[in-house]
Amino acid sequence: MKKSLFVAFVVSLGGFLFGFDAGIISGVMTYAGPEFNLDDLQTGWVVSSPSFAAMFSMLLAGGISDKIGRKKILILVAFLYALSAVLSAYAISYEMLYIARMIGGIAFGAALILAPTYIAEISTAESRGKLVSIQQLNIVLGFFAAFLSNYYFNEIFSSGESNFLTEANVWRWMLGVELLPAILYFILLFFVPKSPRWLFVQNRNEEAKEVLISMYGEVKAKEQTNTILNSLAGIEILSDEENVNLKDLFKPAMKLVITVGIIIGILQQITGINAIYFYATSIFKQTGIGTDAAFSSGVLLSTTTVVFTVISMFLIDKMGRRPLLLIGIMGIAISLLLCSYEFNNATYELTSEKISQLNFEGKEKLNVLVGTQFDSDVHFKKEMKTILGQQVYAKNDGAILEAAISMNATLVLIGILGFIACFAFSLGPVMWVMLSELFPNRYRGLAIGFIGFINGFVSWLVQQVFPWELSTLGNSMSFFIFGIIALIGFFILLKILPETKGKSLEQIEKDLVKA
Incomplete structure (x- = not known):
């Protein structure tokens, strides 16, 4: 059991790097966005471009790994993570930044698919839920490390105590530090075995038996070997083909499992989780708590994620997948609708005193708005951009919103943390566990890759549209849409x-795949 825990943790370190990359960008864009003078669509593309690359990587990784093995692809993944970190840190243009991030997207797309696949294939029925959930634990630990790193760099830069951090390079350090866990991941992958179930499918039975013995001992290995070989013998009757095709996933026998898989894959992203994670700092600034407090709130968000992911690991093999998923999704809906309600009650008004306390050149232009109250964040932000210009507003939006907004920021924070908590013990880990379980051995890599492609496409779409959504529809309507979808x-x-x-x-x- 100790070895299976070690192997599951190492393989799912790709999830840690995904979480780190996703979390770090929310702080990076506070500085990189104004530096490159990015508009909403460009900001959305920098943030979402890894997910765009990942959805194609997800589609291909499972099928390729079915042919050449999970381990070889994962080693390549670790190398690409390291390359992406270096290129992102040295980006000299908007184009170079998003291309570098797309390289990382190729890596995490493959990692998110292959880790749960591999872990399920080395696990026993009793431990599978907990072991596959380590993937989600590593993802949220990555988020926690990223938000903590962002907070640390922002704190040092803001305090003025550092001689090496400047407004032009602080975001480069935020991105470059990802190189360290990427190198560790690359090295540790050489110490994990090949998937025993994959080896059996390749008719490399002796190798597979040796892996199982090393993991679980002679008795348990013999039991697992008989179960797997009996299953594969049954599958041979279904098809004489050496490789399965995408159309095989839509056979009548696969109808239930592919339907459930697709719905969970879509739902996990369309409720807006990556919009919250990737734009966490920006969202917290919308509440008017200020830039520094927004960075620290990101740490609170990621801490909540870690705590409730650990809770899910203890519950998933006791309560079961279905209760956790249903309770969590209902909690997600309630939390998002709470955020929508409070943002809808917010008002925005600048006074002469508040304007005088702002610290940027050209602030006196805002005096024309003294005495004007806005009931809509959309109208307020449009007026700010018209008066100050896109770049000046982007650099100072946290301070301006803090000066102007009147709302119960605590209620929004509770809603966001409630959403994160509910996601962390339901859709986050349970989706990957169920995807690793639903599909037959021979179809597993291709099926998870296909659903991963759909999951990645929805993730990319949400991230790409979210900045436009906030600017055009506003905070309240954006959260309302996500909440209704969850319901x-x-x-x-x-x-x-x-x-x-x-x-x-x-x-x-045997239970779910029926002819």
Whole structure:
């Protein structure tokens, strides 16, 4: 069991790097956006471009790994992470920055697919939920490390105590520090074995048995070997082809598992989780708490994520996948609608005193708005950009919103933390666990890759549209849309979601995949 824990943790370090990359960008854009004078669409593309690359990587990684193995692809993934960190830190233009981040996207797309696939294939039925959940734990630890790193760099820069950090390079340090965990990941991957179930599918039975013995001992290994070989013998009747194709996923026998997989894959991203993570600093600034407080709130957000992910790891093999998922999705809907409600009550007004306290050149232009109250964040921000210009407003939006807004920021913070907590014990870990379980051994890599592509596309779309959404629809409507989608998802899954707790992969296949 100790070895399986070590292997699961190492393999899922790709998740840590994904979480780190996703979390770090929310702080990076505070500085890089104004430096490159990015508009909403360009900001959205820098943030979302890794997800755009990842969705294609997800589509291909599973199928390729079915042919050449999970381990080889994961080693390549670690190298690409390191390359992306270096190129991002040295980006000299908007174009170089998003291309560097897309290289990282290729890496995390493959990692997010292959880690749960691999871990499920080395796990027993009793431990599979907990071990696959290590992927999500590593993702949220990556977020925590990123927000902590962002807070640290921002604090040093803001205090003026550093001689090496400037407004032009602070974001480069934020991005470059990812190189350290990427190198560690690359080295540790050489110490993990190949997937035993993949080896059996390749008819490399002796190698597979040796891996199982090293993981679980002679008795347990023999039991697992018999179960897997019996399952593969049954699958041979279904197809004489050496490789499966995408169209095979839509056979009548696969209807239930592919439907459940697609719905969960879409729902995990369309409720806006990556909009919250990737734009966390920006969202907290919208509440008027200020830039420094927004960075520290990001640390609180990531801490909440870690705590509730750990809770899910203890519950997932006890309560089961279905209860955790349904309770969590309902909590997500309530939390998002709470944020929408409070943002809808916000008002914005600048006074002469507040304007005098702002610290940037040209602030006196705002005096024309003294005595004017805005009930809409959309109208207020448009007026700010018209008076000050896009770049000046982008550099000072935290301070301006802090001076102008009147709302209950605590209620929004509770809503966001509630959303994060509910996601962390439901859609976050449970999706990857269920995707690793639902599909037969021979189809698993391709199926998870296909659903990963859909998941990645929705993730990219949400991230790309979110800055425009905030500017055009406003905070309240944006959160309202996410909340209603979560509510709809709850009722769909209430009807069709199966339970897979405590069953071997082969038993799940027997129960759910029927001709």
